[in-house]
Amino acid sequence: MTLVLTAARHLTPAGRLAEGACGVVVDGDRISYVGDRARALAVAGPDARHVDAPRGTLLPGFVDAHVHLLFDAGDHVVRGVLTQDDAAHRRGIRQRLADLLAAGVTTVRDLGDRDGLVAAVRAEPGIAPRVLTAREPLTVPNGHCWFLGGVVADRRDLRHRVRAHADAGADVIKVMVSGGHLTPGSPPPWQSQWGQEELRIVVGEARRLGLPVAAHAHGTQAIRDCVRVGVATVEHASWSTPDGPVLDRAVLTEAADKGVALSPCVSGLWDLPRFPHRRFRVDAVRAAVEHGVALAVGTDCGLRGVRPGRSYLDGLRIWAEIGFDVPGLLRLASTATARQLGIDSWTGSLSTGKKADVLLLDGDPRAGIAELDAPRLVVVDGRPHRPEVIRA
Ligand SMILES: [Zn+2]
Known part of the structure; x- marks a missing residue:
């Protein structure tokens, strides 16, 4: 037709x-x-x-570089992942994709599958938007998002896990370099789970297989390590330390030189009262722009209060506040983000x-x-x- x-x-x-x-x-x-x-x-x-x-x-069409189709954006995300049956998960994934489509998102990158549920739904006929999948994010025992099943108990298994993901159809490798906010009993966001040595194994093997690495990194040290090793995108980049957020401008310079992109997960969450250090976060993204660092638009939708689609458009308002004019943010949300994800040769x-x-x-x-x-x-x-x- x-x-x-x-x-x-x-x-x-x-x-x-x-x-x-x-x-x-x-x-x-x-x-x-x-x-x-x-x-x-x-x-x-x-x-x-x-x-x-x-x-x-x-x-x-827009690109959302960071979604969690498995998460229901409710008050008990982890419990939802662990207690719902697979049929309920598949229904939820389809509904969230419909919500993203309604916001004009035509490609999403899912960074947190469990047991291949997202991968199964994307294979169903008529599914839109297009889904890129990281499969299960690699993490340490009891680490950030261990419950998704991507625990690598021994560093020597990292290479093998990257290969297994590639064989299972992963489009990107997601690695939890620092702790996060979601998982009870896991390391705090500022604390590194892995360092440069482990990251080199992951990035090296992924590169050999033609896959980019998306690295979850809240901690300033974790961001530093990710940029040093040369991941494709640093997710979150909230610059956490035990003493509060600390931006390292030398890391921004290095990221710009190496072509490492930041994906700061700007979404409607930033306008909720519980979002910490909002002023710092806006200024940190502005600093990245000033240093010429490539940026990707992603939302982390699926987390509590981060509704798929709606939070994307709310995030675009915050990108405007950061300093992008309307044509600039439309390009950022489509062409530029496609580029950071390595898919700009055929979409964006x-x-x-x-x-x-x-x-x-x-x-x-x-x-x-x-x-x-x-x-x-x-x-x-x-x-x-x-x-x-x-x-x-
Ligand atoms: Zn996430």
Whole structure:
């Protein structure tokens, strides 16, 4: 089927909102034309399905670099993971994907599967958005998120576990370099679970297999180690120490030099009263921008109060507060994040030949981020979806 979408403006790969009647033609799963409206209609031919938003905007679909499809965003996330049966988990995963789709997210990267539940749902027909999976995150005994099943008891098993994940279809290796907030009795966020020696094993083996490494690191020392070894993305990067948050600008310089991206999990959580050190966190992301560090948009959705989809759009408001103008944050959420995830050769921008992952809005997002709340159409892999209105 050929699909042609027309609007008043579109986001260019360089991140400019180009004004003027325009069109995107979708053939199968690919974009076959981007440009002038009349030309698009001619290219598509009279039998194409045409969706027109005369005052609207065409954007590449958004990418959420850090989701937990297994987590229910309720008050007892860990208990939910441990007590629900697999059928209930699969239903939950499908609903969360629908919520992400409604926010215009066309690719998610799941960083916390258990027993391949997420991997099984993504293989079901008609599932959208597209799911990249890390399978079970690697962690230490009784460490952060041990309950997902990714415990590596002996350092000598790290290489083997990376290989097993690759064999099981992982798109990325997730490694818990520091403690976190979620797991009772596990190390605190500032404390490292692993150091450079273990990270070198993981990154080396993943690289050999062509996989990027996403490293969970709250602690300042853990972030330092991740950047030194050269992971692809440092998740959270909250710069925790036993004495409160401490930013290390030399680490930012090194990250910029090495092309290590930060994925600070900016979401609606940042606006909840219990979110710690908000001012510091905003300033830390600004410092990363000033140092030229690459950034990825991810939410950590699934954690308590971090609703899939809704928290993504709330996070975009905070990215605006950090200093991105509207075209800049639309590019960050699509093209730039796709790049940090290593998938920009085939998605993340409105370009001929790329996967047709496209958002059609009825309005102009420069009138307010709320214009993103109800996309007219979300196209994933060339398949159009009319999402439900996004849930609170
Ligand atoms: Zn997470």
